[in-house]
Amino acid sequence: MALVPFEWKNKPALIEHLFPVQKISAETFKERMASHGQLLVSLGAYWKGRKPLILNKACILGSLLPATENPLKDLEIFELLMGIDGESMQRRIQANIPVSKKDTVGNFLVLPYAERVRNAKRPEEIGDSLFIHVWSRVNDHLGTSATSFPELIEQIGVARFGRRPKVADVFSGAGQIPFEAARLGCDVYASDLNPIACMLTWGGFNIVGASKEKRIEIDKDQNNIAQQVQKEIDALDIETDGNGWRAKVFLYCVEIICPESGWKVPLIPSFIVSNSYRVIAELVPVPTEKRYDVNIRYIDNNEELEEAQLGTVQNGDVVHSPDGVTQYRINIKTIRGDYKEGKGNRNRLRLWEKSDFIPQTNDIFQERLYCVQWLKKKTNGSKYDYEFRSVTQEDLVREKKVIDYVGEHLEEWQKKGYVPDMLIEAGDKTDEPIRTRGWTHWHHLFNPRQLLFLYLTNKYTKAEEKYNLFQCMNHLSKLTRWRPQAGGGGGSAGTFDNQALNTLYNYPVRATASIENILANVHSSYELDPTVTTTVNSHPADEVNVENDIYITDPPYGDAVKYEEITEFFIAWLRKNPPAEFAHWNWDSRRSLAIKGEDEGFRRGMVLAYRKMAQKMPDNGIQILMFTHQSGAIWADMANIIWASGLQVTAAWYVVTETDSALRQGANIKGTIILILRKRHQELETFRDDLGWEIEEAVKEQVESLMGLDKKVRVQSFEGLYTDADLQMAGYAAALKVLTAYSRIDGKEMVTEAEAPRQKGRKSFVDELIEFAVQTAVQFLVPVGFEKAEWQKLQAIERFYLKMVDMEHQGAKTLDNYQNFGKAFKVHHFDQLISDTSKSNSARLKLSTEFKGTLMSGDAEFARTPLRALLYALFELSKEVEVDDVLLHLMENCSNYLPNKTLLSKMADYLAEKREGLKSTKTFRSDVEASCARVLAEAIRNQRL
Template identity: 75%
Template sequence: MALAPYEWKDKPALIERLFPVQKISAESYKEQMAVHGKTLTALGSYWKGRKPLILNKACILGSLLPATEDPLKDLEIFELLMGMDVETMQKRLEASLPTSKRDSVGDFLVLPYSQQVNTAKRPEELDDRIYTHIWYHVNQHLGTSAKSFPELVEQMGIARFGRRPKVADVFSGSGQIPFEAARLGCDVYASDLNPIACMLTWGAFHIVGANKENRAEMDKNQKILAEKVQQEIDMLGVETDGKGWRTKVFLYCVEVTCPESGWKVPLLPTRIISKGYRVIAELNPIPDEKRYDITVRYVESDAEVEASKDGTIQDGDVVHSPDGMNRYRVSIKTIRGDYKEGKENRNRLRLWEKTDFVPRPDDIFQERLYCIQWMKKKKATRSSYDYEFRSVTDEDLDRDRKVIEYVGTHLKEWQEKGYIPDKVIEAGDKTDEPIRTRGWTHWHHLFNPRQLMVGFLLNKYANTHAKLGLFQVLNNNCRGSRWHNGGGGGGLTAGIFDNQALNTLYNYGCRGSEYCFSFVLQNYKAYAIEQPALVNSHPAQDINTENDLYITDPPYGDAVKYEEITEFFIAWLRKNPPKEFAHWTWDSRRSLAIKGEDEAFRQGMVSAYRNMTQKMPDNGIQVLMFTHQSGAIWADMANIIWASGLQVTAAWYVVTETDSALRQGANVKGTIILILRKRHEELETFRDDLGWEIEEAVKDQVESLIGLDKKVRTQGSEGLYTDADLQMAGYAAALKVLTAYSRIDGKDMVIEAEAPRQKGKKTFVDELIDFAVQTAVQFLVPVGFEKGEWQKLHAVERFYLKMVEMEHQGGNTLDNYQNFSKAFKVHHFDQLMSDSSKANSARLKLSTEFKSAMMSGDAEIAQTPLRALLYALYEISKEVEVEDVLLHLMDNCPNYLPNKTLLSKMADYLAEKREGMKGTKTFKPDVEASCARILSEAIRNQRL
């Protein structure tokens, strides 16, 4: 029997009751680690901060599925749908293993889930046949009759909202959330203020989501485009040597005149051209002309390559020696003529004009071609190439001049027709750099003549689908494209937006046209999407269609200034956009962008979320994702939620960052997911009454999750939650209580939430959030301590002991320490961390690492009972007599007698948590555990 319309209208959603965050984290992390192998990245690798498709799927299904009276069964069905069950995992493992190893799949299935995921294919990489076994179980539990995700989603949507569910994302970015919603079978509305974001979202639906017929047509058109561009360039004769070789990469560098020597010096950060091919650049002085000739040379050994690693630009200085004896070193700042005028940084660079595209002869920074990599198809295969690096010849320079003349002749015409940019670079946080460091004032100045020529031809002939390929070419083929001398094929050029900073370079790679075509002839992944999807460009607060689910990832505290850097691409289309996007505003509209963490951001967010709330049914759900960066984030979010007429019903924490980000020094970041509903009642309370209500809610929430976790473990499965997850659930319970009220202590919370912040002053909302968080944290009392004992401890002691438990559970990622330090109000948690801590393997210091440090002074842990205890453990490890250790402990511990029982408990606790942990040469938790057992026994047996 089919589900009736609105049968689930008032049922809580599964995501409001449970969410297996540990498994979702493992899956999300796996997807993020795929980097360029992710499904939508090929459309635009320059767009960062993509939320994993698997996480989006979990949020969408979790919002549609009902929470029943049988949470274990609910969890089983959810995991079946997510591809997390044993049978689907077996298929995922088999798909990733070579045929010879498929018999060993069973060995993988007994490993921890995260290790299974590391080996297995991602669910989205396999077709839906991996789910054929799930539908009987799903339909039995839900009362549905589905045989596919679109069928199931439609039936669940009818049961909950009376129709196929409408899902919207008004901060669509690269389209990850709308794409996954459409793939599941939802009706989708996607919008973004930024037209480049909207193009990426459109591409997700119409390129990656195209059916077979449309994809075949696209592939044919891509080949025609490449052939047409290649034909025009070949007619000019500027990319071949007449002997069967075609250019792959041109290497250019900046050249300056050294003010001390009068010599022209090519600026090369390194003289290594290719590590794999052992190619270096030699600088040969030409004394009569006071310049250097550059010879490209193949060497015999890696040692010779290594000897060439230093170039002529070192730590911001130009370094050279024309005669091998006299060595000149001059700062680039001096050459550029940097100076201060009031508070402004200025220099002597000439500002380029609209008609410029190469330096003028009297400019400080000149540009020079110093090497060409050539390629020729191998006769045997015709699909692979021979590569060769060569010095630049007079013929090469003639071809370069021919390109300059060609572009110079047509520049004005191309700009007028909108084929290449003529837009001024507006000043900004990121856009100031090319203006200040090079004098570039228009976006076309970031492209050399060859790059402008290729860009013009692609832009002129590309259809709408191919424009996204054009953007990838522009990203990887401009004056900001780094030459990586260790890449495949002898080296490669990287995208200017690898670091989102618009940095100017001293040397760069310019791709030949054929090397550009890999982006035009992109072999995109294919997922045919059947359901309607509408994409539009407008401010988030201008949404005017009703939707059942809003799933959003707003730009909270976003370090990437998309509203600035995407002008790099907008400049190429703004005069002549594809007809499908002609009604969009082709401008970044910086002033309208919701960004940052300031008052304008908060007001913009309130406006957007209030409008979304008004444009959803009474039983609609919002899923708000954000990355934890700021200590004030909970208060900010509470303000936004209150002012928007919403209330929190659940919160979860999922790890989403990748190792690559961690290696670059960033902290581990996870995604906080808030589940929000409309606030239907006008309830009033007082702060005095909130304490017990919050505590009760936190207790119920945490105990229900712990209970479910225990049931799962008794069935032989891995646990669902760590302490960090329970902490987040506690926060959610506290926020759920708070945001249910419209008036607290007689104050209208919407008015309070909208009140502007005053720097350095806590608002009423801030105080409420602090109170709620502390109440939530205090409930998470470790086993072995009484609540009263736990609350007697200093915040830093509670933090240290709590993190010992986290380490015991394997949750030693840096973000856990950061989150808990904020919750416990520990201001300098880094003082307690091992010097060897890394983002994904952080840990506390053991007693042997503290030694006698921080016993007194300003450190938070100084002069606390725990610090005295840790020093006692250190003394035991050094084989100090136990009687002496106890005497020292009595001296060091304030109020020893009243704290004696608590000290013994802390020692027992440390012994239990440190025992059995994996150690290293420098980290010996078993030794700590042994010392703690000895000390605990000694304290208990001590007679005073």
């Protein structure tokens, strides 16, 4: 029997009851590690803040599927639809290993889930064929008749909302959430304040999601544009040497006059041009003109390559020696003329004018071409020969031709909107090019050759090709780094290789032969269901004016990249002349309207946005709010925002979404909190004194429910669903669910309290309630082997250490777990207990042999605690101190030894159990720790006093 409209109207969503976070985390990590292999990255790799598609799919399905009285069956169906069940995993592994090793699939299937995922293809890489086996079981459980995701989504959407579900994201960013919703078969509304974000979202629907016929047309157009641009460049004769060689890369550097010697000095941080080709640049003094020629030379020994690592820029100083004897060293700040004026920093740099595109002759920083890499197709195939050469007089003639041509046409190009004439507005990131170079307009960030190429490309491209224009811009600015160590003799990193606008002393300019592959880049493809409707608008989040059933949002938060500033780099190029498809958007970053940071403006903007979303969804609508759990302040802010918006928390989950990256400086790995929200329909009132037992009951019920499900899953599989970190998050959610259900607490209107501005150094009423709720949740998570009264008797840092011992036993290794539990247990210096805080994916507690005699006394949190005394006793046992002496020292180090004797033996038993079976290494002898703990536990119990 088919589902009828609104049959599930009031049924709870699956994501409010269960969510296999460990598997979703592993899948999410797998997708993030795919880097440029991710489906939408080809549209704009410069946008870094993407929530993985697999996570978005899990959230959308979890919001639509019902939670029934059979949670094991619910989980089975969810895993089938996610492609994370056993049979799907087998197919994914088979698709990823060579045919010759197909008989080894069974070996992979017994590995932990995270290991299986590493050896498997991602579900999206296989496509719809992965799900052929799921539909009969899905339909039997749900009462549907689907054979595809769009059919399933339509049917369960009707059952819940009376129509195909409408999913909205009003902070769409790169469009990951809207695209996944459309791919599943939902109607979609997407918006963002930033037109570049809207453009990326539109591209997901209309390029990656285009029909096969449309994609053929787009790809053909892109190739034609590349050919047309090359034709016009060739007509100018500025990239060939007349002997069959074509330029690949031009290398430029800044040049200054040394104020001490009067010499012109090229600023080249490293003289290595190419590691693999063994090419270096060397300065050749020209004393009569007080300048240097730059000679490009191939070398044949490692010593010279090593010597060439240091150039003329060393630790912020310009260093040069015209005669090889006298060395001049002067700081760049001195050359720039830096000085203080009031609270601001100033310098003597001339501010460039709109008509400028090269330095004027009296500018402090000049620019010069110092090397060219050439390529020539070999006669016997498609491969190329490459050469690095010094700059010749002919090269300088061609260089002048480019400068003259751009100078003649720049004003015209700017009037027509093909080249920017937009001012750089001061800001946290945009101050950098103004301060360090005097560049005041966005076109100043581009070399004349780059301006010419980008003008031609912008002139010829339609909406669908602007994405490749922007990718070219990312690789064609004076902010791109030359990488001598890259393949092919060297390569360039994109402008947004980091999320800043840092100026450089030397930079590459890719010639047409080196950039046309990006201009003609073929994007990923996943044809969307043509019946799905997609709408993209550019407006503030609080101006959404259409009703949607599900809102899934990943809003900006405290540590967010400042896209409202750095995307002006792109906005400037389309501001005057956007394609018709994008013309109705406001081509301005509208920085003042952007929700950002952690201040009162951030909170007010978020409240307005989420209150409007609550108003623009049906009574049974659902919201999923994602945010990175970096600081306790933002967690409290989110609770305030939810309360003030008329919403209520119904569940929360924690998923690891970030990979190790140089951008995050190692230890800053983060996960994502996923909050499930509903409208708060009733005006309920309570008192804080009554909240304690209610929160404790809710936490207990939630945690026991998940632990019960976890045990059932472990019976069927050798892995469970949840770790203590997941249970902790579920406890938070249960506590917040209780809190946010109330409109008045202790006679206070919670919306008013939540909207009240924060007072520096003072906790608000809401902060106190959140802290109380969190502590109640944490206290409930008592490890097996301890009584609740015993557990609460321990110091916070002892509870933290013991809890993390259990986490390590479960296989948790990421530093964010330690950070999260440290905050939850109110441990101020948990890092003192960690062996190495620089490794975000392999953090661990110190063993007793690493503590040795440290943190025994003084003001340290761990000092003079029973657990610290116990760990010292273990250290002594590992050094083969007699057991009787160890017990004597334990009694001396542990105050109130007798009352703590039973607890000490329990802790020793606990450490023995949790350290047993862990992989030991030279620096992590968990086997020794476990053995000593067993001996000590027995000795304490048998001790006669």
